[in-house]
Amino acid sequence: METLWRGLLEALRLLLSGDPEIWAITWRSLRISGLATLISLVLGLPAGTWLALRARIPGRRLWFSVVHTGMALPPVVVGLVVALFLWRTGPLGRLGWMYTPTAMVIAQVIIATPMVVGLTATALQQQDARLRWQLLGLGATRRQLIWLLWREARLPLLAAVIAGFGSVISEVGASLMVGGNLRRSTRVLTTAIVLETRRGEFDRAIALSVILLGLAFAVNYALTWLQQHDEDGEP
Amino acid sequence: MGHRVVVWGWALALLVGLAACSPSQAHSTAAPRPERTEIILATTTSTYDSGLLDYLLPLFEDATGYTVKVVAVGTGKALRMGQEGNADVLLTHAPAAEKPLVEARDVVDYTLVMYNDFVIVGPPSDPAGVRQATDAADAFRRIAEAGAAFVSRGDDSGTHKKERALWQAALGAVPVAQAWYLESGEGMGATLRIASEKGAYTLTDRGTFLALQDTLALDILFQGDPALMNIYHIMRVNPEKWPQVNAEGGRALIEFFVQPETQALIGQFGVDRYGQPLFFPAAGKSEDELRQNP
Numbered sequence: 126m127e128t129l130w131r132g133l134l135e136a137l138r139l140l141l142s143g144d145p146e147i148w149a150i151t152w153r154s155l156r157i158s159g160l161a162t163l164i165s166l167v168l169g170l171p172a173g174t175w176l177a178l179r180a181r182i183p184g185r186r187l188w189f190s191v192v193h194t195g196m197a198l199p200p201v202v203v204g205l206v207v208a209l210f211l212w213r214t215g216p217l218g219r220l221g222w223m224y225t226p227t228a229m230v231i232a233q234v235i236i237a238t239p240m241v242v243g244l245t246a247t248a249l250q251q252q253d254a255r256l257r258w259q260l261l262g263l264g265a266t267r268r269q270l271i272w273l274l275w276r277e278a279r280l281p282l283l284a285a286v287i288a289g290f291g292s293v294i295s296e297v298g299a300s301l302m303v304g305g306n307l308r309r310s311t312r313v314l315t316t317a318i319v320l321e322t323r324r325g326e327f328d329r330a331i332a333l334s335v336i337l338l339g340l341a342f343a344v345n346y347a348l349t350w351l352q353q354h355d356e357d358g359e360p
Numbered sequence: 361m362g363h364r365v366v367v368w369g370w371a372l373a374l375l376v377g378l379a380a381c382s383p384s385q386a387h388s389t390a391a392p393r394p395e396r397t398e399i400i401l402a403t404t405t406s407t408y409d410s411g412l413l414d415y416l417l418p419l420f421e422d423a424t425g426y427t428v429k430v431v432a433v434g435t436g437k438a439l440r441m442g443q444e445g446n447a448d449v450l451l452t453h454a455p456a457a458e459k460p461l462v463e464a465r466d467v468v469d470y471t472l473v474m475y476n477d478f479v480i481v482g483p484p485s486d487p488a489g490v491r492q493a494t495d496a497a498d499a500f501r502r503i504a505e506a507g508a509a510f511v512s513r514g515d516d517s518g519t520h521k522k523e524r525a526l527w528q529a530a531l532g533a534v535p536v537a538q539a540w541y542l543e544s545g546e547g548m549g550a551t552l553r554i555a556s557e558k559g560a561y562t563l564t565d566r567g568t569f570l571a572l573q574d575t576l577a578l579d580i581l582f583q584g585d586p587a588l589m590n591i592y593h594i595m596r597v598n599p600e601k602w603p604q605v606n607a608e609g610g611r612a613l614i615e616f617f618v619q620p621e622t623q624a625l626i627g628q629f630g631v632d633r634y635g636q637p638l639f640f641p642a643a644g645k646s647e648d649e650l651r652q653n654p
Contacts, residue, residue: 213557213577223557301546305554308514308543320545323433324516325440 132331139332151336154313155344157226158294161233165289169238170282173245174271178257192246195239200232204299207232211303224305229313232299237289244288248281249274283352287345294341314340399428399609402447404518405547407592408432410567410638412629419625420616426609436516442467442595445602448610451617453592454518455647456525467595469610473617474626474639475591475650478522480582481552481569482508482561490561496585500530507540509560511551514543518590523563526587552576565590567638570630586651592639594618618643 139147176188209215211223211231222228252274260270275282297315304311306320314337321330407413408430417428431438431447435454441447443466450467452458462470480490480499488506493499503510513520527534535541542560544551548568555562556576569580594617596610616622623641630638642650 224554306545308545320515323437325437
């Protein structure tokens with residue numbers, strides 16, 4: 126218990142003193158996971174929409190199963206597979222991406238995208254199908270239709286973003302494997318916590334945990350505010 | 361109907377919870393066990409990765425009935441675990457860091473077990489000319505002068521401490537701020553892999569390198585300097601400071617490591633796979649003896 130308390134005080138001290146390394150690590154976590162979430166949105170939103178709305182897809186149920194399995198993929202497995210591709214001896218070895226932030230973003234995109242696809246598809250499937258027919262009946266183009274359906278489903282879609290971000294900001298297995306926890310380039314909050322724990326520096330480990338939780342909370346609060354804010358007054 | 365499901369659900373959860381608090385646990389708080397079979401051995405990642413413990417400990421367990429729980433962490437954490445009573449026995453290889461614990465009587469029965477050595481590995485092309493170095497400090501100096509990539513453990517492990525000492529000898533300071541100096545914060549295996557991928561130099565214990573060399577694009581470029589000697593001590597956490605440690609078990613484990621049969625096995629470990637032993641038995645010798653006669 127005393128360790129926990131000391132850790133909390135250490136967290137405060139680290140943040141207030143502006144320890145440059147801690148801020149660099151925090152900013153890096155945000156950048157890598159933020160970019161990965163963004164990419165997974167760009168990939169996942171259209172894919173999920175397609176899966177939900179397209180009239181006839183052969184093996185739709187199979188695709189859904191694949192997506193749902195993807196949502197439960199162990200991050201360490203993702204890390205291992207990405208590493209196998211990016212190692213010097215692997216098919217993409219010549220790119221030299223192993224142990225760089227790029228590799229971490231790739232792994233995190235693979236982790237987050239199924240989440241976005243699955244939740245998007247579910248969100249759109251839940252919508253009343255008659256809404257779609259009505260919009261088409263009123264003369265909506267395909268693009269207008271999709272945009273309006275997305276707007277109607279903005280609550281669950283924002284939940285998809287929150288889930289996607291949550292799944293990557295907190296993961297450590299893939300980040301360790303493909304990033305290597307290098308001090309000035311690929312060390313993020315989760316991997317730094319592993320390091321400090323291994324070193325026996327429990328105060329710093331707890332401090333970093335507090336910062337990670339705080340960061341996750343802040344981002345999720347912002348997204349939730351966006352999500353819930355629309356509820357008041359918007360038709 | 362839904363209401364009944366909820367009630368049964370809670371009843372089931374409660375039953376499972378009670379079952380988990382099994383009778384044996386309640387028993388151990390009620391009366392002290394005459395023989396505690398579990399020994400927690402805190403050791404370093406490189407020691408564990410060599411496979412020596414997986415080889416020796418089953419023999420100990422079969423002979424004595426003890427179960428050894430090995431916790432492999434960095435030297436820093438292993439020693440910290442000893443200072444906080446979270447382990448029974450420590451097996452580490454950083455004498456400079458171990459001495460304060462011995463002096464403070466955090467550990468007792470401080471015993472030299474074996475030694476091996478560190479080697480400097482790097483890309484076969486050897487851009488810094490480490491092969492021509494006159495001693496370990498000179499090798500490090502050459503790496504610094506060439507600005508060649510170097511991967512440090514960066515985790516307060518025994519290897520990291522040895523590496524820092526060599527930088528002190530070579531340059532007077534550890535070149536943390538240099539762009540070519542990378543710190544992984546990871547174990548030896550992961551650090552070697554990073555060095556291999558990036559074509560960088562690193563300091564490693566011979567054992568871990570031999571075990572992984574088939575998967576690495578690295579060669580041993582420098583070895584043999586007495587400064588690279590790596591000495592292993594085993595020690596018991598002091599039961600006077602931490603009554604809950606398994607003192608009997610700790611004593612038995614230390615005895616096992618220094619007895620002649622085990623020492624012979626240590627000297628044989630790795631020979632059939634690598635053509636050379638990974639460790640050299642040295643129980644009964646002193647540190648100074650070893651350093652003078654490498």
